[in-house]
Amino acid sequence: xxxxxxxxxxxxxxxxxxxxxxxxxxxxxxxxxxxxxxxxxxxxxxxxxxxxxxxxxxxxxxxxxxxxxxxxxxxxxxxxxxxxxxxxxxxxxxxxxxxxxxxxxxxxxxxxxxxxxxxxxxxxxxxxxxxxxxxxxxxxxxxxxxxxxxxxxxxxxxxxxxxxxxxxxxxxxxxxxxxxxxxxxxxxxxxxxxxxxxxxxxxxxxxxxxxxxxxxxxxxxxxxxxxxxxxxxxxxxxxxxxxxxxxxxxxxxxxxxxxxxxxxxxxxxxxxxxxxxxxxxxxxxxxxxxxxxxxxxxxxxxxxxxxxxxxxxxxxxxxxxxxxxxxxxxxxxxxxxxxxxxxxxxxxxxxxxxxxxxxxxxxxxxxxxxxxxxxxxxxxxxxxxxxxxxxxxxxxxxxxxxxxxxxx
Ligand SMILES: *Cc1c(COP(=O)(O)O)cnc(C)c1O
Ligand SMILES: [Zn+2]
Numbered sequence: 001x002x003x004x005x006x007x008x009x010x011x012x013x014x015x016x017x018x019x020x021x022x023x024x025x026x027x028x029x030x031x032x033x034x035x036x037x038x039x040x041x042x043x044x045x046x047x048x049x050x051x052x053x054x055x056x057x058x059x060x061x062x063x064x065x066x067x068x069x070x071x072x073x074x075x076x077x078x079x080x081x082x083x084x085x086x087x088x089x090x091x092x093x094x095x096x097x098x099x100x101x102x103x104x105x106x107x108x109x110x111x112x113x114x115x116x117x118x119x120x121x122x123x124x125x126x127x128x129x130x131x132x133x134x135x136x137x138x139x140x141x142x143x144x145x146x147x148x149x150x151x152x153x154x155x156x157x158x159x160x161x162x163x164x165x166x167x168x169x170x171x172x173x174x175x176x177x178x179x180x181x182x183x184x185x186x187x188x189x190x191x192x193x194x195x196x197x198x199x200x201x202x203x204x205x206x207x208x209x210x211x212x213x214x215x216x217x218x219x220x221x222x223x224x225x226x227x228x229x230x231x232x233x234x235x236x237x238x239x240x241x242x243x244x245x246x247x248x249x250x251x252x253x254x255x256x257x258x259x260x261x262x263x264x265x266x267x268x269x270x271x272x273x274x275x276x277x278x279x280x281x282x283x284x285x286x287x288x289x290x291x292x293x294x295x296x297x298x299x300x301x302x303x304x305x306x307x308x309x310x311x312x313x314x315x316x317x318x319x320x321x322x323x324x325x326x327x328x329x330x331x332x333x334x335x336x337x338x339x340x341x342x343x344x345x346x347x348x349x350x351x352x353x354x355x356x357x358x359x360x361x362x363x364x365x366x367x368x369x370x371x372x373x374x375x376x377x378x379x380x381x382x383x384x385x386x387x388x389x390x391x392x393x394x395x396x397x398x399x400x401x402x403x404x405x406x407x408x
Contacts, residue, residue, distance in 0.1 A: 003040050004035055007033060009029045012026060016031060020124050020204045021204070035062065035064075040062065046222075046226055050222075057076075057115075058077070062218070063211055063214075064116065064120065065116065065208075071116075071118040072144065073115075075103060075115045080098050080371075081342070083097050083372075091366055096229070096369070096371045102377075108377060110137045114137070114209070116209055117209035118148055124205075126197070127150060129141060129145050130153040130189070130201070132202060133154060133155065135160050135297060137201070154174070156175065156178070157178060157182050157184075158177040159297075161380060161381050163380035163381060164298075181291070182292070183301065210244060216245060217244065218252065227258060227259075228253075228261045230369045231265075231370045233268055233354055234265060235348070236267045236307075237347075238304045245265065245373075246317065266314065267314050267321035268321070268353075269299060269321070273301070274321075275304060279311045281321060296347055298345065298375075322357050322361075323350075323354065328353040328357075330388050332349040335352065336348065345378050346376075347376050349384075355372045
């Protein structure tokens with residue numbers, strides 16, 4: 001059964017049928033999925049959701065597919081961790097990590113968006129899927145398309161981390177490493193998408209794909225006992241996730257699943273690629289594209305497609321934006337590991353580094369609930385930390401050697 005009325009232009013409100021479309025032909029605004037909220041409100045209750053399997057499809061009515069989901073049946077419902085050790089270090093009372101570094105199957109939040117994109121691509125009858133990626137999307141499209149037996153073309157910047165490259169190649173896609181940055185990869189893919197009849201998950205399927213990110217926000221609210229937190233810190237690349245987390249809370253409020261929202265949302269970027277945070281700080285209505293230079297490669301999008309909406313989200317909620325240096329990213333990755341046992345990738349270092357800064361600045365008060373979004377896994381970006389964590393102590397296999405080198 002479908003709960004979707006069609007597509008709707010975010011800028012001018014013109015409506016479109018639910019096809020593989022993504023821009024308004026009148027004003028070039030992005031198209032968004034338009035739901036029948038009246039019917040969803042009658043159909044969906046907390047109890048009903050709670051009885052369903054613990055995966056992202058428990059919010060099925062709020063996701064844009066017409067038939068039963070076919071992908072990501074084990075994705076989502078990742079832990080919301082009460083981070084007591086980390087809270088003590090930061091001097092705050094109530095701190096949580098929403099931990100998608102454990103997401104199935106490829107250990108990042110991208111498994112959510114890809115699950116929706118592939119389910120939808122199959123409904124449209126596509127046999128080939130593709131994407132332009134900063135790394136995690138490449139992993140997830142490769143893996144989930146392999147499971148679904150779809151042909152797959154993956155485009156990445158040539159300088160990606162080894163873990164992201166191997167974590168893509170293992171699923172045997174056609175992997176194309178483009179000599180350029182993500183923004184150049186994306187531009188190339190837009191051209192390819194108009195020429196070939198492929199489902200580019202983050203281009204021509206984007207309105208559907210992006211909706212998968214809402215499940216990250218639904219889960220935060222459900223796992224807090226059907227309550228929105230006071231503060232959420234979100235890493236930004238293209239700016240879609242942060243926009244959709246805000247949308248997820250508003251939807252839950254509108255259909256009566258949570259009572260109130262009093263949530264401030266904060267954007268986190270690396271200082272080597274911070275076009276969204278810069279716009280927030282300068283209170284600017286436009287996003288000035290930048291040339292990325294940061295170890296947080298998964299966030300290295302210099303010309304973010306949803307940048308303006310990300311900045312709007314922050315403004316609308318009364319949040320703020322901050323950026324961190326490469327050094328601060330590494331320190332935050334290490335801090336998260338030793339306090340909570342979570343090894344996050346560079347994007348998680350950005351988020352925690354920014355959260356720490358905002359707490360120190362007094363922008364996030366110490367006595368209110370805070371959720372830090374951990375979106376990816378540290379085993380994929382080992383280059384970032386490998387020279388900053390010491391080395392093993394090498395010994396001979398004897399007690400004498402042990403005592404000589406360790407227990408001196
Ligand atoms: C893609 C990605 C993001 C940001 O997503 P956007 O929706 O493009 O802002 C955050 N964290 C990780 C690990 C990612 O791979
Ligand atoms: Zn329009």
